Amino acid sequence: MEAGEQAIPVWLRERRTGVGRPAERSRAEVTAAAIALADREGLAAVSMRRVAAQLGTGAASLYRYVAARDDLLDLMADEVAAGYDLPAPGGPWLTGLLEVGRQGRVLMLRHRWLPELVLTRPALGPHGVDLLEHVLAVLAEHPADTTRKMEAFAVMNTLTAALALNELSITSGTRHRQGAYLAHAVAAGRHSHLAAALTGASLMPATPAERFEDTLARILTGLLGAA
Amino acid sequence: MEAGEQAIPVWLRERRTGVGRPAERSRAEVTAAAIALADREGLAAVSMRRVAAQLGTGAASLYRYVAARDDLLDLMADEVAAGYDLPAPGGPWLTGLLEVGRQGRVLMLRHRWLPELVLTRPALGPHGVDLLEHVLAVLAEHPADTTRKMEAFAVMNTLTAALALNELSITSGTRHRQGAYLAHAVAAGRHSHLAAALTGASLMPATPAERFEDTLARILTGLLGAA
DNA sequence: CATCGTTCGCGAACAGTGTTCCCAAAGGTG
DNA sequence: CACCTTTGGGAACACTGTTCGCGAACGATG
Structure with missing residues (x-):
């Protein structure tokens, strides 16, 4: 409708060359400042004014590097995806995919704002595309059709x-807010299975990393077939 | 830290009885207005002022029913979860879970703002707890331990x-924004598997509902074991 | 070296946002 | 009829994303 040229993603909107006053900063610099701010104070703190302040400039200047705040968020997510350090494809596809998952989890725990971004705005930038290419390479020998591989x-x-978000909600106190009502509902009776489940031995034997890997492995084999 | 009593979720914070001037509206009424607004104009349109306007009151009045906007969002999500109409547990657990998934998908397609809420703020209200109880009942005979059932x-x-969000992004034009850069990356070479995947016959034989069900079935059997 | 075309930096302003304060009004209860 | 508690909500505060328009800075051109 009203989005004429704006349908073009950030990464394709390159700045013109040579002519005119040169920019004092780079898109990468702005992105890095935003990431640093988000790491320190969370996604909500990433406002145009605060990012600009972090760079020592005015808020309006950022619009020379980015068309809107959402673009900045896309840039942040894709920039973190540059942190994957993936081995050359080869060997069983499941181990290859698990390695991707493992590293993804670490990146998301390191940047606590990433899960929300990945979940609500799954945009593919250059590094995201590289990651997809890697996954497809890992699955090259797999008989599944393209659609299913993309789905995987x-x-x-x-x-x-989602799992990283869950882990993080345990660390920060966010989790107790949910358990509060759950406990109340159980105490009120009328939820027999739930009550039984919560009173049952809630043993957590494995480390979070192990649990994550186990879950991911089960789901991937379910989706793509056994080893 | 600074959240003393505010750690209590909305559903436990009931209003006192009898004494004082009676409220002109109910929490359910406010929630319904917010849902109607979100259905019509999206989650971003759900501001305190606009919800209040929809009810013909002032914005500040809403804080008599809700401690913050986030509470309102939780109420909206849980209210929609009242829309599940689930058969009594019985029969194979997989069919029971698939029915839950099917209905969940329909609810999310009907309320396009729900996926985002479910993904980023997975709070359990009364209806959410009922749903969890139902799932645990369906899985009552299943040998898995409690933690795994909760995980499922x-x-x-x-x-x-996530799948509903994906479906919705195809309907609205949001999807092309992603494909734009993907196409560019492929055209630039250097992504052989991706190029092969995209040029391959992209046949979409099944309906979205069928695809959804197939995917969910595969993942659930992967997580919980074969039928 | 001056001019020109273009781009950059960014203060100011606009239209919103969530939330808090405070006070007037309303209603049951004693 | 007071009293006490609670509701309704205008006004204000501290922000937010974004646009406008200007002056200044630069590379290329004459």
């Missing part, structure tokens, strides 16, 4: 983000 | 939301 990629990203 | 519930919710 999406499911892996989504699930990694 | 979470994975089901997350995945349903």
